[in-house]
Amino acid sequence: MDPKIEEATGRVKEAAGALTGNDDLKAEGAADQASAQAQQALNDAADKAKDAVKSVSDAAEGAIDSLKDKLS
Numbered sequence: 001m002d003p004k005i006e007e008a009t010g011r012v013k014e015a016a017g018a019l020t021g022n023d024d025l026k027a028e029g030a031a032d033q034a035s036a037q038a039q040q041a042l043n044d045a046a047d048k049a050k051d052a053v054k055s056v057s058d059a060a061e062g063a064i065d066s067l068k069d070k071l072s
Contacts, residue, residue: 003036003037003039003040003043004036004040006032006033006035006036006039007032007033007036007037007040009029009032010028010029010030010031010032010033010034010035010036011029011033012029013025013026013028013029013032014026014028014029014030014033015029016029017029
């Protein structure tokens with residue numbers, strides 16, 4: 001499930017639990033929100049790592065091309 005949808009669902013569950021006095025539903029909603037936030041943080045970290053790898057790869061390709069030009 002998309003983390004944003006899971007977080008919204010968690011908010012609804014937590015609010016419903018608070019309104020009805022259902023502590024289990026309230027806790028489930030809070031857990032859903034925490035899980036969604038952790039998943040989003042993981043996704044963000046993965047995106048940053050991919051960007052860093054691409055930057056290094058691009059720089060390496062540029063260096064290789066530069067060396068090839070100098071050797072030609």
